Amino acid sequence: MADSMNTKILNALETIRPYLKADGGDVELVNVKEDGTVEVKLTGACAMCPMSQMTLRAGVERALIRDVPGIRRVEAIN
16 A cells, blocks of 8 residues: 555656756655655755745645545655
8 A cells, every 4th residue: 555655646746846847946755654744855946945835835735635645744854
């Protein structure tokens, strides 16, 4: 089950990756917690961007919640 969820998460991240890369950034999957929280690391330009929280919520979190059943929240870690 965990591998299936990770695959779905990675596939969902691929759908938003082109938008992040267009601005010089990217996102990496770090961890998936049992409570449905996904930890990601924003990299490149996204790591230091003042709009990174908006990108996280409106882009990354929205895509994961939409595409992966059981995901409740996305958190960025350093």
